[in-house]
Each structure stands twice: as C-alpha cells, then as structure tokens.
Amino acid sequence: MISLSDQVISAAAQAIEIDPRELIGTRRYVELVRARWAVMRALSARQWSTARIGRRLGRRDHTTVMHGLKRAAEMYASDSEFAALCDRVAAA
Numbered sequence: 001m002i003s004l005s006d007q008v009i010s011a012a013a014q015a016i017e018i019d020p021r022e023l024i025g026t027r028r029y030v031e032l033v034r035a036r037w038a039v040m041r042a043l044s045a046r047q048w049s050t051a052r053i054g055r056r057l058g059r060r061d062h063t064t065v066m067h068g069l070k071r072a073a074e075m076y077a078s079d080s081e082f083a084a085l086c087d088r089v090a091a092a
C-alpha cells in the first residue's frame with residue numbers, strides 16, 4: 001500500500017514532470033521548490049505537523065516548512081498556475 005505522503009509527492013512530481021526523489025533532494029530550482037510548497041500545503045491540510053512534513057521532505061527543519069507554508073498561502077492567492085498545482089496535489 002502506498003502511503004499518503006508518497007501519493008502526494010508523486011502527484012506533485014508528475015505535475016512538473018520530475019522524478020519524485022527530486023522533491024526530497026537538495027536541489028532548489030523554482031519549479032521544484034514550488035512543487036515542494038504544494039506538497040507541504042497538501043500534507044498540512046491533512047493535519048501533518050511541520051516537523052513531520054520536514055522529515056518526509058528530506059529531513060528539512062520545521063521552520064523551513066513553516067516558511068514554505070507561508071509562501072504557498074501567498075502564492076495560492078495570487079498565482080492561478082500555482083493554485084492549480086496545489087489543487088492537483090491536494091486531490092491525490
């Protein structure tokens with residue numbers, strides 16, 4: 001059985017056409033970071049703690065996740081392309 005986090009990560013990776021392992025890696029190009037933020041938003045909406053999300057996304061600190069969630073909220077309100085990505089990932 002595939003875990004919830006694996007489903008969400010796979011959906012985000014598929015949306016931007018990358019390997020899911022890149023989402024938990026250290027690379028930081030724009031599309032990859034935005035996909036990570038979408039994953040953070042989806043997992044947070046499912047009551048995951050920031051620490052748990054950070055561990056799942058490559059052992060990131062909970063403050064990194066807090067920053068990602070803040071940026072995701074800002075971008076969701078102002079960027080329709082990002083909002084569509086978030087909606088797609090959240091549906092996974």
